[in-house]
Amino acid sequence: xxxxxxxxxxxxxxxxPEAYWQSAFTESWGVLSRHTIGRIGMILLxxxxxxxxxxFIPPLIDPIYNPMSGVDPIISYTxxxxxxxWLGTDFIGRDIFSQLLAGARIxxxxxxxxxxxxxxxxxxxxxLAGYSGRWGDTLLMRLADMIMVMPTxxxxxxxxxxxxxxxxxxxxxxxxLFRWPxxxxxxxxxxxxxxxxxxxxxxxxxxxxxxxxxxxxxLPNVLPLALLYMSxxxxxxxxxxxxLAFLGFGxxxxxxxxxxxxxxxxxxxxxxxxxxxxxxxICISLLTLAFYMLGRAMEEVLDPRMRREDPEE
Amino acid sequence: MEKSLTTGKPLLTVRNLKxxxxxxxxxxxxxxxxxxxVDGVDLDILPHQTMGLVGESxxxxxxxxxxxxxxxxxxxxRICFDGQEIxxxxxxxFKPLRKKIQMIFQDPYSSLNPRMTVAQSIAEGVxxxxxxxxxxxxxxxxRLLDMVGMPSASADRYPHEFSGGQRQRVGIARxxxxxxxxxLCDEPxxxxxxxxxxxxxxxLKDLQDELGLSYLFISHDLNVVSYICDHVxxxxxxxxxxxxxATALFDNPRHPYTLKxxxxxxxxxxxxxxxxxxxxxxAPGGELSETAYAEGTTxxxxxxxxxxxxxx
Numbered sequence: 001x002x003x004x005x006x007x008x009x010x011x012x013x014x015x016x017p018e019a020y021w022q023s024a025f026t027e028s029w030g031v032l033s034r035h036t037i038g039r040i041g042m043i044l045l046x047x048x049x050x051x052x053x054x055x056f057i058p059p060l061i062d063p064i065y066n067p068m069s070g071v072d073p074i075i076s077y078t079x080x081x082x083x084x085x086w087l088g089t090d091f092i093g094r095d096i097f098s099q100l101l102a103g104a105r106i107x108x109x110x111x112x113x114x115x116x117x118x119x120x121x122x123x124x125x126x127x128l129a130g131y132s133g134r135w136g137d138t139l140l141m142r143l144a145d146m147i148m149v150m151p152t153x154x155x156x157x158x159x160x161x162x163x164x165x166x167x168x169x170x171x172x173x174x175x176x177l178f179r180w181p182x183x184x185x186x187x188x189x190x191x192x193x194x195x196x197x198x199x200x201x202x203x204x205x206x207x208x209x210x211x212x213x214x215x216x217x218x219l220p221n222v223l224p225l226a227l228l229y230m231s232x233x234x235x236x237x238x239x240x241x242x243x244l245a246f247l248g249f250g251x252x253x254x255x256x257x258x259x260x261x262x263x264x265x266x267x268x269x270x271x272x273x274x275x276x277x278x279x280x281x282i283c284i285s286l287l288t289l290a291f292y293m294l295g296r297a298m299e300e301v302l303d304p305r306m307r308r309e310d311p312e313e
Numbered sequence: 314m315e316k317s318l319t320t321g322k323p324l325l326t327v328r329n330l331k332x333x334x335x336x337x338x339x340x341x342x343x344x345x346x347x348x349x350x351v352d353g354v355d356l357d358i359l360p361h362q363t364m365g366l367v368g369e370s371x372x373x374x375x376x377x378x379x380x381x382x383x384x385x386x387x388x389x390x391r392i393c394f395d396g397q398e399i400x401x402x403x404x405x406x407f408k409p410l411r412k413k414i415q416m417i418f419q420d421p422y423s424s425l426n427p428r429m430t431v432a433q434s435i436a437e438g439v440x441x442x443x444x445x446x447x448x449x450x451x452x453x454x455x456r457l458l459d460m461v462g463m464p465s466a467s468a469d470r471y472p473h474e475f476s477g478g479q480r481q482r483v484g485i486a487r488x489x490x491x492x493x494x495x496x497l498c499d500e501p502x503x504x505x506x507x508x509x510x511x512x513x514x515x516x517l518k519d520l521q522d523e524l525g526l527s528y529l530f531i532s533h534d535l536n537v538v539s540y541i542c543d544h545v546x547x548x549x550x551x552x553x554x555x556x557x558x559a560t561a562l563f564d565n566p567r568h569p570y571t572l573k574x575x576x577x578x579x580x581x582x583x584x585x586x587x588x589x590x591x592x593x594x595x596a597p598g599g600e601l602s603e604t605a606y607a608e609g610t611t612x613x614x615x616x617x618x619x620x621x622x623x624x625x
Contacts, residue, residue: 198424201384202487206438207411216437220428 028301038297044290048283052108055101065095067102067255078267080275088275091267096260100279103257107287110172110241110256115233117176122183123226127218129184130191131210141188144181152178153243160249168251171244175237183229190222224302231295235288242284257284322396324527325381325414325495327356330390332376350376352551353390355612356529358495363521363528365542365559367535367574373551374531375419378497381529382416383407394495412442415488419500421480425472431458431483432468438491457486460523461516478509485516489524497529502537514541535578539563544618547571553612557619567621 032038058065064072072085072093080088087096129140156174160166166174194200195218203213244250245258246265257280264270264277271277332351350373358364366374379385381392383404392400399410415438418424425434432454439445445453455465461482472480481501488496498517502510514537520526532538538545538559545562547555547570555568566572612620 198418198420199426201379202416202418202424202484203426203437204384205382205411205414205416206487206491207408207441208437212441216429217426221426 031301032297035297037293041290041293044286048104048287051101051104055105058098065098067099070094078273087279090263096276099255099260102255106254106256107238111234111238114172114175114237115230118179118233119183119226119230122180123187126184126187127191127214130188131214144184148181153240156244157249165252168254175240179233187222190225191218194218194221228298228302231291235291238288321359323357324360324395325358326393328391330354330380331388332380333388349551354553358527358529360527361525362543363530363541365538365545366531366548367538368548372548374548375499378499412491413493414495415493416497417484417488417501420504421477421484424484427472430469430471435487435490442491457490461486477505481513495527499531555621561619567615
């Protein structure tokens with residue numbers, strides 16, 4: 001069965017003809033763009049994506065706009081919005097606007113990579129568990145249960161306390177490692193229903209191996225569901241990272257929105273500098289909301305009867 | 314319609330096939346006696362012939378097909394294909410037989426992967442068995458589609474673009490793709506419209522004449538069975554009640570269950586209308602209880618090729 005795990009990871013989408021995904025894409029795009037919530041989500045996501053892309057520009061204009069190391073020679077304290085610093089500066093005179101842009105990039109990076117990894121793990125494990133049945137199923141699902149009952153943030157805090165400051169990629173990896181069980185359960189149940197569909201039997205009659213059935217027949221049918229869960233996972237990954245950073249256990253080498261909030265709080269500007277406090281807070285809320293709304297819309301695209309998972313869990 | 318019964322060597326022989334499903338009950342999940350889905354079935358399918366397997370739903374017809382195709386493993390009994398014992402083969406050793414025994418499914422909607430084009434579905438068996446060079450696959454698929462009366466342009470379309478009858482044609486093309494000798498048809502027409510049913514049945518008959526196929530035709534529709542089958546087995550509660558050439562079975566049914574089954578369907582002949590009354594009056598002590606039918610332990614040959622399970 002371990003061979004299955006390794007090979008399963010090969011993107012089977014390539015094996016399918018372009019035309020299917022193309023038509024599926026245009027079709028779902030049609031539904032998605034008619035969906036009000038989905039439209040709002042997509043517009044918000046587009047704005048944040050623009051922010052993330054634009055985060056490379058300020059340091060190029062002037063090194064004082066570097067979000068991490070840029071220090072204004074004139075201002076070395078926090079100041080309100082001005083023409084020189086659109087959203088003001090932080091406690092050592094760094095530009096808040098460029099920090100906000102960099103934070104968008106980090107949020108996307110953390111959210112999408114953590115979600116992708118957890119979806120990948122969850123899909124692989126869920127499919128294996130559902131398809132193998134019996135002992136494999138029991139073993140993998142009990143493991144999933146064990147991980148699912150662990151409070152992610154708390155475990156991450158303990159880890160950070162034990163090992164000192166965690167690198168941003170370590171945080172991403174840990175989030176992924178703690179967030180796959182929910183996906184695995186959904187994918188497993190979907191696999192269970194697929195497993196008994198006649199087209200799986202007909203593949204077996206054609207002589208298909210288990211690996212082939214998993215990759216060619218089951219994976220393409222669970223993939224849309226996995227992608228849906230990805231958007232919810234992005235939300236939870238961003239929130240976890242922000243919480244971790246705000247509590248002071250983030251990666252000190254990156255500027256994330258949670259980090260910005262931590263600096264506001266740590267330097268005692270919580271209620272003195274709203275121009276500093278509000279932007280990252282609003283951004284975290286809006287970005288997670290955007291992903292959530294997109295997920296909601298996608299859910300309706302895929303199947304209106306589909307069960308939804310609370311992204312806050 | 315009736316082909317003469319050649320007494321050649323059977324293509325597929327099934328002897329005393331058994332499959333029991335354990336039913337787990339109670340807190341400790343004790344395995345009870347379970348459901349005897351297939352309880353000692355004997356079948357002989359001759360080359361180029363159609364064997365009908367009829368019975369009410371849940372009597373184990375489909376389980377027999379799944380046991381032959383190794384989607385399930387039998388608890389007891391022997392299955393021989395073309396003189397070769399295949400009962401205990403492992404998956405690898407069974408693989409060459411996947412080319413020789415194929416299946417047509419009941420539900421044309423769920424038996425095709427919705428994410429695969431028609432060509433991909435049909436090509437799967439061809440690819441796995443490697444019987445055709447890659448460059449010839451396309452031509453082969455188009456020829457198969459032509460054989461089942463589908464335009465070759467449908468190769469690159471998805472199952473949801475077709476009607477039930479068309480999908481069933483694709484399912485047949487899929488079964489034919491590896492040039493099998495035996496096709497198990499598991500209620501291939503019961504999910505289709507009546508008008509389409511006739512087309513599919515005729516297609517199956519034409520293909521049989523053209524390619525020399527043997528069919529195991531599983532159905533609960535006696536009218537269809539009488540039309541397509543050379544030999545018919547009546548199954549009840551996992552056992553064969555009566556086995557006879559189609560004409561003999563329909564003209565001269567011997568077993569009470571067969572009579573009951575015939576009387577339950579829309580009558581082909583006037584006389585069957587009253588058959589259940591006959592059974593009720595003939596049986597000592599009123600109508601036979603259902604279990605009484607299945608109790609019989611021996612099969613008796615009443616005429617040449619006409620076997621009936623007796624009451625004792």
